[in-house]
Every structure is written in C-alpha cells, then in structure tokens.
Amino acid sequence: MLKKIKFPNVVIVLILLLSVCFAGCASFCPTGKNAEEKNEAVPVMCAEYTRIPINVDGELNETVWKNTQVYELNLAENKAKNGREISEPGDVRLAWDNDYFYIGVTFYDSDIVAEGENNQMKHYKFGDVCELFLKPENETWYWELYATPANKKTSYFFPGCGSVGLPSMEKYKCGLKVAAKCNGTINDWHDKDTSWTAEMAMPVKDLTARGESFGPGSQWRILVSRYNFGRYLEKKGAELSMIPKLSAENFHLLPEYAIIKFKK
Numbered sequence: 384m385l386k387k388i389k390f391p392n393v394v395i396v397l398i399l400l401l402s403v404c405f406a407g408c409a410s411f412c413p414t415g416k417n418a419e420e421k422n423e424a425v426p427v428m429c430a431e432y433t434r435i436p437i438n439v440d441g442e443l444n445e446t447v448w449k450n451t452q453v454y455e456l457n458l459a460e461n462k463a464k465n466g467r468e469i470s471e472p473g474d475v476r477l478a479w480d481n482d483y484f485y486i487g488v489t490f491y492d493s494d495i496v497a498e499g500e501n502n503q504m505k506h507y508k509f510g511d512v513c514e515l516f517l518k519p520e521n522e523t524w525y526w527e528l529y530a531t532p533a534n535k536k537t538s539y540f541f542p543g544c545g546s547v548g549l550p551s552m553e554k555y556k557c558g559l560k561v562a563a564k565c566n567g568t569i570n571d572w573h574d575k576d577t578s579w580t581a582e583m584a585m586p587v588k589d590l591t592a593r594g595e596s597f598g599p600g601s602q603w604r605i606l607v608s609r610y611n612f613g614r615y616l617e618k619k620g621a622e623l624s625m626i627p628k629l630s631a632e633n634f635h636l637l638p639e640y641a642i643i644k645f646k647k
Contacts, residue, residue: 494613
C-alpha cells in the first residue's frame with residue numbers, strides 16, 4: 384500500500400498562497416491559448432469594403448451594414464459550459480475603407496445605463512459600453528476603444544499586455560469617432576428600454592502610425608466585447624459578452640482574438 388505523505392501545516396499554507404497569487408496574476412493579463420493549441424479552427428471575422436464613407440451617426444442605415452456578415456455575441460466558455468445563456472443578445476458588423484476601420488453594433492437592452500459623463504473615462508465602471516480591441520498579428524501593441532450609449536468614447540494604446548493598467552496609457556489620443564442611438568431612455572430605471580446601436584470609426588492613419596499595413600494582405604486580430612448593466616439582469620454586476628467567444632471573461636486574452644479578413 385502507498386503511504387500518505389503528510390506535509391507540515393506551514394508547507395500547505397505556502398502552497399495555498401502561491402496558488403492564489405498565480406490565479407490573481409493570470410486574471411490580470413494572461414497569455415491565453417490560441418486556437419492551434421486547443422486544436423480548433425482560428426476564428427475569422429470578415430470586414431466589408433465600402434466605397435462610400437460611413438456617416439458615423441449610430442443609425443446603421445448604410446448599405447454596407449446590410450451586406451456585411453452579422454456576428455452574434457457570446458458568453459465566455461467558462462460561463463456557457465455551466466449552463467448559462469446570454470440574457471440580452473447583441474450583434475456586430477465590420478467594415479472598412481481606405482481611411483477608417485468601422486464597426487456597427489446592435490445591443491438589445493432592457494435598461495440602458497451610461498453614467499460616465501466625459502470622454503476618456505473607464506466607462507465599464509459606469510454603465511453599458513461597447514469595446515473594440517485591435518492588434519497587429521506580429522506586434523505586441525494593441526488598441527482598446529470604447530463607445531457608450533451616451534456618445535462618449537475612450538481610447539487606450541498598450542505597447543504590450545504588460546502595460547495594461549499604467550496611468551500613461553490613459554493619455555493616448557487618436558481620431559476615433561463614435562455615435563450611438565438609443566431605443567429607450569438612458570439612466571432611467573423606472574421604464575423599460577429596447578436596444579441601442581452604435582458605430583465606431585478608427586482612423587487607419589492611427590493604426591498604421593508605427594509602420595503597420597492595413598487592408599487585404601495585412602494581418603490583424605480583433606475582439607468586440609460588451610459590458611451590460613441594468614435593472615432586469617438577474618446576476619450581480621454587468622453581463623459580459625464578446626465575439627469571438629473567449630475561454631474566460633478576460634478581454635485581454637490576445638491569442639484568442641479573431642483574425643480580420645478584409646473583403647474588397
């Protein structure tokens with residue numbers, strides 16, 4: 384028979400402390416697993432070319448939005464496998480021209496919340512927000528861009544994942560344009576809302592300022608995510624959803640981002 388090995392109490396405590404430490408570090412900015420490591424196909428999201436620049440007004444009424452592929456938001460794998468389903472769905476569309484990369488979103492929302500009053504705030508702490516992450520495939524740096532139902536925006540540029548959280552990253556400025564339209568009222572929990580839509584336009588000149596190429600033949604990764612707060616949600620705090628589906632609720636899992644396919 385195998386004898387049970389008894390560890391001194393101090394060793395057990397040290398093991399537990401180390402496990403907590405590593406878990407905390409991993410939740411901050413882990414590397415994640417790419418699709419090849421999980422034996423899965425790499426997710427691809429198509430961006431449709433538009434010869435007519437999109438009027439960024441939040442209404443999604445341009446022809447390109449009717450012709451491009453629609454991607455539905457998902458819960459993270461660790462939530463979905465426990466039987467949870469998304470409470471309020473949303474969808475995403477991608478487009479581009481020579482000057483801008485665009486996204487258009489429709490988020491169904493029974494209680495629209497946007498308490499952040501200024502641009503360049505951490506709006507995920509103040510209510511509903513759409514987040515766009517863009518990363519050149521062969522570089523460490525990437526962008527994190529926000530649009531809110533109240534037409535507020537935020538733009539961060541990170542030289543690498545290890546730069547997330549530094550105050551200097553909050554001073555980044557670019558030509559990002561955002562607009563939103565609400566089918567309901569903002570910050571009034573007494574009524575019941577329906578949805579909100581938003582458009583974001585990130586200048587190509589900002590994305591290529593460090594020598595990157597953009598468009599067909601270039602390699603870029605993308606994640607579009609959502610924070611959804613509201614009276615009618617059953618779980619505490621915001622519901623997080625995204626496309627592509629991530630393994631966990633951490634929007635900085637860079638290897639799990641989708642590849643952009645530029646259609647023209």
